[in-house]
Amino acid sequence: MTDQHLKTSGTHRFIQSPLGALFETGIFERIKSQGLYMEVASARVGVAALAARGDVRDFLLYLGGDLQLDSQLRDRIYQFLVRYEHIKRQHDTLVQTT
Numbered sequence: 001m002t003d004q005h006l007k008t009s010g011t012h013r014f015i016q017s018p019l020g021a022l023f024e025t026g027i028f029e030r031i032k033s034q035g036l037y038m039e040v041a042s043a044r045v046g047v048a049a050l051a052a053r054g055d056v057r058d059f060l061l062y063l064g065g066d067l068q069l070d071s072q073l074r075d076r077i078y079q080f081l082v083r084y085e086h087i088k089r090q091h092d093t094l095v096q097t098t
Contacts, residue, residue, distance in 0.1 A: 044063070045063065046084070047062075049081055049084045049085070050088065053085075054085060055081075056077045060077075
């Protein structure tokens, strides 16, 4: 009869090691949480940009931002919205062709 047993994965061994214990500290948890917050915030901005369709006022409303902005900042937001829409179209085209 052959010797059959399960092998412990490298990931599991690492997590159980003293070095892996660092990943269970409060500091690491805060870093992970901050990264998740930034990811969600970025996704929210992207959705707002698509929904606004180039309209700065709508974009700010979707995000709950201040509508009383100076013209220079409004112009920068508008430029962002136009660029984002262009990049999104390029991405969608690439995805459809592959």
